[in-house]
Amino acid sequence: MKLKLFFLSILSLFSLGSCIEIFDDLTIHTDGTGTFKYNINLSSSKLKINSILALDSLDGKKVPSIQFIKDEIARIKAKFETQEGISNVTIESNFTDFLFKMKCDFTNINALQEAIKRIVSEENLTKNMDDLSHSWVTWDSQKLTRSIPELTINKTKELTENEIELLKQGKYTSITRFDKTIEKFDNASAKLSASKQAIMLQTDTYSLIKNAKLLENTIYLSPLKN
């Protein structure tokens, strides 16, 4: 419940038009094991966040203290560590620049997906449980299909021009890495790395709020090992 408060605060940062950068980095090895990294960078809005943290409440909701956020992060980290198939969980928090970096290893992609779903469900982070019913990532050793969960709320109608402008400055970057080279991919906006073993999708937070499918992609790997 408390984590929900934290996430609501993060969402209210969206509504306040704070500039946010989110970055996910998924590495999948040929044997199905891998590493997942998830970074939230709020450093370009630290003035606004500091001014919000100085308040008791905002729009009728209590503003969490830094200590509270630290405790919640520690609690979630502990929860992740107990999930089946998940190991080496680290969460780095930088409260000077408001940069949060989470990293974990997984034995297979389903273990990661189930762990996230379980925590989202237990912490009531979404009211729409349908968000959790379908798979965001599927992997069959040759093909990876991925998207991001539609946990964001379509609030664009309530946003002012100024807030929309700030949201457009926000960024979501999604990187997927493999041991093999990538043969082809469906999303035309995706960019292949020089080594052809990594692919990147980038969009602004405003567009993502309007359409979470922008980051959907199916990636086909080359059958031959490099």
Added chain:
Amino acid sequence: MFENNFPVREIFCFFSAEHDKKSTIKNTKNLYMKLSIIITTLFFSIQVVGQNSEDFIPRDAVTVFSINNISLLQKISMDDLVQYEFMEEVQSELFDGSTSGKTLKDSGIDFEQKLNVFYGKGTDHEVSGFTFGIKNKAQLFTVFDDFDKIESNIPAVEYYSSLSNHLIIKGNVGVLMRVEPLEEKITKYTDSLWYSRGNTSPWDENIDDSEQLKDENNILEEEEFDSEMIDSTGTAVAEEVEYSFPDASENPNEKNYNELKDSVLTIFQRQYLDEICKDLFLRGNNLKKSDALFANQLTHKTEGVFYMDNSRNFKKAESFWYLQSVFPSLFEEVNELYTGNVMLGDFILSDNSIELKLASNYSPELGSIYQKLNDSKFDKSILKYIHECSPAHFSYNVNLREAYEQSYKVIVPILEKQKDARLSNTLLTVKLLNEFINKEALFDTYKGSMFGTFNGIKKVKTKKIEFQYDEDYNYTEKVIEGEEDMPLFVFGLSTDRPDIPNLILDHISHLTSQCKNYGNYWKFEDAILESVPLFIINKNGLLLFTNDADLATNHSDGYGASSLSGKQAKKIKKSGFMYAYADWSKTIEKLPREMFTNEQSEILDAMREKTGVMELLSSEATDRKTTFEVVYNFIDKEANSGKYVLDLVNSIYVLLK
């Protein structure tokens, strides 16, 4: 609700006892009863004639806004009206959609009478509401449709009640009132009753409940049956359900803590309401009768008048309550000092401006301190630091040294009269400090005059982290320069001793590398919201604090030809000890809401979307009063002036509450 103890009836009862003859008693009683009713009704009917809405403001009211020309408000919709803070206390369950699309004109209110909004806070309870004239009672009850009629024991008085609001009608006047006992008192009495019944602390057993109450969604979610609690036949597994039910031995009639508290609250609400109603409608007492200053203010032919009895606010303040209990004779002396401390004001409306003329009245003793405080030469050097385009600024010009000396002369004799060891020791400390402290250095460092400006919203330099990717999307973090919007402020103090602030800053600079001297200014890194620097300019007889890097680096000697001059500069110089200016459209819209408290935000919200200029001017202080003038020139000539009046009333109400 009201006790049946009118003096007239008591007199008749008395006489009936004197003539206690069995054969005639029944007829006599009937006769007296009828006579009693006729005479009492006549008595109250006569009293009602000539009584207007201003005659029913309770004596407990400390702040009153009386709007004379309420026809101004006819165009205001009821929905808009109930949005105001000053209506909030009484409107919570008044308007439930039945007012939608209606204006004050449709509400049955008599626009020939004044609308008086009042608020008062005593040591036991708060009272708020408004009094108004009634033209059409049937129309009135289409607005006050949640009110049920309750039998009244006061002749010629009709009484209606909703959940916590009370509408009392006498003749063609309505009083809408809400009485709230102070939480502290309710808790005290509830605790006393609770523990006297042998209960343990209610909080120990209610911890889980309070946790649940924190989030309603949580409650709903927890109340849902978990699938694990259902067995294969679909029957709920009872032993796994953690709900607890009262034991059979528990008395269902016994109240829990919160129920007991509700009962205590209701009893006190009734008691205070009863006292106020008796005072108003039986004894005929009201604020107009009890305060000649208020009565006189009501005779003003302006659009509205304002009244606030500061002396009662002071006396009911917690510190004064302590003073009264511990040092009663000192309380009497201080009480004397504050007597007559009343603020009186007039609203004057013209085509495109509203003026509020305020007079702050006080006792001669307090006046002598204020006179000395305000006996100060205007510090011209501040003008250099106010940009001609500054959207908002204020100046406060006082002589702290003179005020200190005068306060010493007034307060020390009061303390000398007291025969209390603790006060005597305090007095000795005060006298010794007065002798030992270098007052020259102290009051030359901080003379008392100050000013502030709002320089608009500008981009300020901050540092941010950026992820940079190589050709294989391996990333590194880099600290780069960023920019964020921030409201820019300047706050300045007059000083004749720049060496003392320099001494302090120099000391700090040795303690931390964040503080550095750049010649024309000092810079304190990350001092504001741990993100942007604070600049301190200590020159030209001023000590300035600002987050405006442009002012510090390029204009440390002032804005030169771009500084405030001409007509507006003259106004500041001539405006007694205080002057304030705000260009609404440039100021209010740009201020970020999150920087202000809820109350301040409410004022700002009321003034948002308004254009125009607001100015506050003050006069020279005399030994009895200081006058202030707030002038609000609005540009929009087509605007509903009534709405502007209400916005202003609301702003002052929120500020003074």
